[in-house]
């Protein structure tokens with residue numbers, strides 16, 4: 001179904017107006033504008049979720065749901081299963097409270113292997129039989145779109161080319177060639193191949209311990225130092241490094257730590273520190289995927305991140 005733009009805009013304005021009025025009394029939220037279809041050429045925004053793009057009927061990619069608003073929007077869109085490919089810990093209680101199941105299958109910014117592609121495809125196939133599925137990363141632009149394209153191709157819903165087209169609608173940056181390669185090389189999967197996998201997926205993926213994550217953070221930081229030296233491009237002696245992917249990985253590692261068990265056992269400012277660092281790394285990632293990359297701005301942003309390592313180590317480690 002196609003909703004005229006004017007009706008959509010009116011509905012959006014009504015939604016916003018209702019939200020502003022929430023402090024006085026809380027009427028039930030109005031129905032959301034019609035969800036995306038695979039012919040919609042611009043991402044949709046709903047309260048608490050952004051960049052929503054359909055890769056098949058009842059299969060939407062977008063950003064991490066923010067708070068009650070985000071989960072309410074997903075419930076209103078009829079979502080029955082959320083699949084997260086982000087590193088952060090899924091808010092399982094918020095989903096469960098709305099009768100929505102969570103599946104957590106994180107992927108990186110440089111692409112993912114055929115095993116993870118199989119798992120994502122199997123998980124989506126089984127979940128989709130129960131109702132609409134929402135797949136998200138953090139921004140809902142890069143990783144979730146690539147995963148959705150691979151799954152849609154795997155299930156024969158889209159050709160690889162059409163999957164890549166939908167990634168472009170999501171705004172997947174060309175600065176992530178590994179994600180595009182996954183979608184371009186995706187192939188349909190047979191029911192036999194999918195059925196051969198165990199079909200029980202975790203709602204929260206097991207994470208590596210705190211110290212191991214610090215080692216990965218250290219590694220991503222070293223890579224970014226080499227990238228900075230090469231004028232914020234891929235260093236000649238390290239051709240495998242993708243600048244934006246390293247910053248995205250850093251943001252992902254910090255986010256997972258901020259929400260993890262170790263942070264819960266520490267004073268509250270510890271998690272806040274990690275969360276702030278995740279935002280700093282995310283801004284670096286955004287600057288690295290911008291059309292005009294300003295080396296001075298990038299270096300200034302990176303300096304904030306490295307200064308923050310020392311600050312936390314002095315307070316909480318040394």
Ligand code: HEC
Nearest residue numbers: 211214215217218221270273274277308309312313316317
């Ligand atoms: C919010 C606090 C915090 C921030 C921010 C932080 N660290 Fe750490 N880091 C720690 C703590 C705590 C440990 C000690 C962990 C332990 O040994 O239990 C640690 C340990 C380490 C280790 C030693 C790991 C090992 O093998 O024992 C390295 C390397 C490291 N951090 C690098 C970094 C770098 C690089 C950054 C910044 C890009 C950073 N850290 C940011 C808290 C932090």
